[in-house]
Amino acid sequence: MTTREDRKGARKSQGTTVMAMLLPLLLSVLAPASLIAPAAAQDAETGLAPQDIWSDEYSFQVFPWGGDSRVQFREYHDYFTMKQRMQNLADQNSEIMTFHDGMNGGMNARGEETNRGTYQGWHYNHDSPWMKITADVHGGECNAFVGDCGNYEDRPDIMLAGNFHAREWMSYEVPMLFLETIAYYYGMAGVDNDGDGLVDEDGWDGIDNDGDCLMLNSSFQDSNGDGNPCGPGDLGVDEDFSEQFITDMVNTREMYLIPMLNVDGNRYDREVYCGPTAWENCPTSGWRKNLRDNTVTGVTPIPDVDEEPDPSCDGVDLNRNFQYEWGAPLGATGPLFPGMCYAGDAGANNDVYNGPVDTVDQDGDNRLNEDHVDGNDDDADGLIDEDWLGGNSEPETKFIQDMTEMNDDNNDGFSEFKATLSWHSFSELVLWPWGHCTGCYSPDDEFLVYHGVKMGEMTDYAPMQSSDLYPTTGDFCDWHYGVHNSYCYTMEIGTAFHQHPDDIAHIAVRNLGVPFYMVEMADDPRYRAIVGIENTTVSQWLQEPSDVQVGNGDIPISLCLEESFPYSININMTHLMWRLVQPNRQQDDFGPTEWVDVPWKMSAFSEPGEDEESGCILLDGSNGTVLHSEIPLPDTSVGKIQYKAMLGTTNGAFPFTYPTLEDGGNYYELAIPYRASFGSSILSLMMFMVIASFVWGGLGLTLRAMFDDERGVIGLPEDMASEFDGDGE
Known part of the structure; x- marks a missing residue:
C-alpha cells in the first residue's frame, strides 16, 4: 500500500529526474543570458581612473603655479586682471620678462611722427599691454621707439598676438x-608634470606618446568632450613636455607677446554689449570691432550728442584694416564699398567694416591712392606701395605696424619678425595666407602648408589656406606675409566666441604647444619646413655614452650629419654643451634639481683632419659627415659628464638639438672614473719600503722598549718607575 509519504517520495523522485533532464537545456539557454550583464560590467570596469595613473593635481587639471580661479583658468581674465597678472609675472621673472603698455613712438619707418597716444584706443584710451620675453631681457640693445631692451642681432624674433576681435575671449586666455608656462618652467630641471614617475616622455605633438591615456577606462579617455578619445587636449596627451626646451627657446629667441590687442572692444563687449556672463546670452555673437566713432554729419560743428559707441555703425574690424590688398569688395567679408559704413538695416556688413579710405597723397605726385599695398609698382613710378588706398588707420593696427617695422636689430631696413601667430575664435582651424584671393597660392605655399599641417596635428584642428574658409582683405596674416615675408598663421580656437568657463582650461591646454612650435621655427621657417619635408635631421645622431672611448686626456665626442646639411662651423651656432656633475659629502641626494644650477660649458665641433675618418653611417643606413668635439676634462676629475649637441645652419636656423627627446632625454650622461696615473711600479715599491720602514721600525722600537727589563716603565716618573724596577726594595 502506497502511503502519502510514498507518493510524495515518488513525485519527488520524478521531479528530480525531470530536473536532471532539463538542467542541460536550461544551462544552454540561460548561460549566455547570464553572461550579458557581467560582460557589460566587465567592459565598464576595464581600464584605470585618472588618479590611478597620475597625481591628483594633474588629474583635476590644477596648474602648479597656484593662484586664483583666473590664474587657474577656471574664470576669464578681464583687461584689468590680465594686465595685473602680466605685471606680476614680469616682476617675478625680471631676468627674462619685461611688461610694456603700448609704445613710446617717435619717427616711424614711414616718416610719420607718433607718440604714445597714437596707439591708444579711441574710447577708453587704453594701450595694448604686451610682454618682451628673452634671456637677459635688460641687456642687449635698447629700442627707444618700441620701448624695450633685450634686442640681440643673433636672436630670431617672433610676434604672437591675440584678441583682434573683442568677443573672442579664448584668444587672450x-x-x-x-x-x-614660460614663467613657471624656465630654468627648471626635468619635471614629472603628471606624477606618473616619468620625465619629459610626452611632448607637444598631439599624440599619446607614453600610452597612459589609453590605459584609462574608456569613460575617461575623452576628458575634453570633443568626441576624439585620447586626442589633443585630453588628459594624458602632451602632458609631460621638456622644461629644457622651454629654457632653450627663451635663451635663443625674442618673443613679443600681445595677449589682448583690442582692449577698447573687449571692455565694451564685456561691460556693455554682452556682459560679464556672455557665454549665457552671447555664446556665438558679441561685439567684434574696436570703438572708432564713425559718426559723419557732413556739417561742422555738429557734436556727437551722447559720446557713446553706436552699435549700428561705430567701430572697425581690425582684421580687415591692414593695408595689404585692403578694400576689395568681397561681399559678406567686407563692406560693399571700401570705407563705407551703413547705419541701421542697410548696414548688414558693418560688423566687418574695414575703416576709412585714405585721403593723403603720400608721394606728393598730385594723385591719390594710385599705388595700394600689394607688392607691385602699380603706377610705374619706381616706387612700390607708396600711396595706399586705406588700412592701418586704427590705433591697434598702427601699433602692430610700427612694432613690426621699427623692430630692426641689425639695421638692414627689414623687420626681424620671420614668424607671426594670431589667435582668434572659433571653428577649430589652422589658417595661413593667402586670404584675399581664392584659387591662388603663395610662393612659399608648400612650406606654409607643412607648418600648418603640423600645428593641425598638434591640436586636431583642420588646416587650410585662409581663403578656403572665405576670402578676406586687409587681413593681419596677408599683410605680415605679403609685406614682410613673415610666415604667419591664425589659430581659430574652440567652438564659441564666448566659451563656457568650464572649457577654458582644457581648450587652452590643447593649444599650448602651438606657440612653442612657432617660437622654435621662427629662426628660419622655410628651412625648418624643408628639413621636416625631407625628414633630414631624424637620421643624424650624437655619439652615445656606450660608444665613447674614455681614456686619458680630453674625451672625444662625434656628431654624424647628413652630407648636404648646411651646418655652420661658428662655435656660437654649432657646439657641444657639457658639464661635470659631482656629488659631495654634504649632498645626500644629487639629482636633476641640483644639476640645474651647474653651468654648461661649450666646446667647438671641427671637421676631420686629413688623416682622420670623415665619414659615418646615419641612422637610415646612408653615408654621413662626421664632426668631432672634445671635452677638456682633467684626469683627476670624477663624476658624470652630461652632454648635448647644439647645431646651427649657415642660414641661421638654430638650434637643432641632439639627443632629441625621442632619443631618450635632453642630454646624454657619461660616467667618468678616476683616470690619473698612480706612478711607476719602482717608485711605488720604494714608497712602500719607506713607509714600511717607518711603520714597522717604529713598532719594533716601541715593543723593544716595552719589554726591556733594564729600563723603567715608559711614561712613568722616575720616582714611580723605581717601584716597578726588578732591583728595587
Whole structure:
C-alpha cells in the first residue's frame, strides 16, 4: 500500500529526474543570458581612473603655479586682471620678462611722427599691454621707439598676438597660459608634470606618446568632450613636455607677446554689449570691432550728442584694416564699398567694416591712392606701395605696424619678425595666407602648408589656406606675409566666441604647444619646413655614452650629419654643451634639481683632419659627415659628464638639438672614473719600503722598549718607575 509519504517520495523522485533532464537545456539557454550583464560590467570596469595613473593635481587639471580661479583658468581674465597678472609675472621673472603698455613712438619707418597716444584706443584710451620675453631681457640693445631692451642681432624674433576681435575671449586666455608656462618652467630641471614617475616622455605633438591615456577606462579617455578619445587636449596627451626646451627657446629667441590687442572692444563687449556672463546670452555673437566713432554729419560743428559707441555703425574690424590688398569688395567679408559704413538695416556688413579710405597723397605726385599695398609698382613710378588706398588707420593696427617695422636689430631696413601667430575664435582651424584671393597660392605655399599641417596635428584642428574658409582683405596674416615675408598663421580656437568657463582650461591646454612650435621655427621657417619635408635631421645622431672611448686626456665626442646639411662651423651656432656633475659629502641626494644650477660649458665641433675618418653611417643606413668635439676634462676629475649637441645652419636656423627627446632625454650622461696615473711600479715599491720602514721600525722600537727589563716603565716618573724596577726594595 502506497502511503502519502510514498507518493510524495515518488513525485519527488520524478521531479528530480525531470530536473536532471532539463538542467542541460536550461544551462544552454540561460548561460549566455547570464553572461550579458557581467560582460557589460566587465567592459565598464576595464581600464584605470585618472588618479590611478597620475597625481591628483594633474588629474583635476590644477596648474602648479597656484593662484586664483583666473590664474587657474577656471574664470576669464578681464583687461584689468590680465594686465595685473602680466605685471606680476614680469616682476617675478625680471631676468627674462619685461611688461610694456603700448609704445613710446617717435619717427616711424614711414616718416610719420607718433607718440604714445597714437596707439591708444579711441574710447577708453587704453594701450595694448604686451610682454618682451628673452634671456637677459635688460641687456642687449635698447629700442627707444618700441620701448624695450633685450634686442640681440643673433636672436630670431617672433610676434604672437591675440584678441583682434573683442568677443573672442579664448584668444587672450591661450597666450596667458603660454606666458604662465614660460614663467613657471624656465630654468627648471626635468619635471614629472603628471606624477606618473616619468620625465619629459610626452611632448607637444598631439599624440599619446607614453600610452597612459589609453590605459584609462574608456569613460575617461575623452576628458575634453570633443568626441576624439585620447586626442589633443585630453588628459594624458602632451602632458609631460621638456622644461629644457622651454629654457632653450627663451635663451635663443625674442618673443613679443600681445595677449589682448583690442582692449577698447573687449571692455565694451564685456561691460556693455554682452556682459560679464556672455557665454549665457552671447555664446556665438558679441561685439567684434574696436570703438572708432564713425559718426559723419557732413556739417561742422555738429557734436556727437551722447559720446557713446553706436552699435549700428561705430567701430572697425581690425582684421580687415591692414593695408595689404585692403578694400576689395568681397561681399559678406567686407563692406560693399571700401570705407563705407551703413547705419541701421542697410548696414548688414558693418560688423566687418574695414575703416576709412585714405585721403593723403603720400608721394606728393598730385594723385591719390594710385599705388595700394600689394607688392607691385602699380603706377610705374619706381616706387612700390607708396600711396595706399586705406588700412592701418586704427590705433591697434598702427601699433602692430610700427612694432613690426621699427623692430630692426641689425639695421638692414627689414623687420626681424620671420614668424607671426594670431589667435582668434572659433571653428577649430589652422589658417595661413593667402586670404584675399581664392584659387591662388603663395610662393612659399608648400612650406606654409607643412607648418600648418603640423600645428593641425598638434591640436586636431583642420588646416587650410585662409581663403578656403572665405576670402578676406586687409587681413593681419596677408599683410605680415605679403609685406614682410613673415610666415604667419591664425589659430581659430574652440567652438564659441564666448566659451563656457568650464572649457577654458582644457581648450587652452590643447593649444599650448602651438606657440612653442612657432617660437622654435621662427629662426628660419622655410628651412625648418624643408628639413621636416625631407625628414633630414631624424637620421643624424650624437655619439652615445656606450660608444665613447674614455681614456686619458680630453674625451672625444662625434656628431654624424647628413652630407648636404648646411651646418655652420661658428662655435656660437654649432657646439657641444657639457658639464661635470659631482656629488659631495654634504649632498645626500644629487639629482636633476641640483644639476640645474651647474653651468654648461661649450666646446667647438671641427671637421676631420686629413688623416682622420670623415665619414659615418646615419641612422637610415646612408653615408654621413662626421664632426668631432672634445671635452677638456682633467684626469683627476670624477663624476658624470652630461652632454648635448647644439647645431646651427649657415642660414641661421638654430638650434637643432641632439639627443632629441625621442632619443631618450635632453642630454646624454657619461660616467667618468678616476683616470690619473698612480706612478711607476719602482717608485711605488720604494714608497712602500719607506713607509714600511717607518711603520714597522717604529713598532719594533716601541715593543723593544716595552719589554726591556733594564729600563723603567715608559711614561712613568722616575720616582714611580723605581717601584716597578726588578732591583728595587
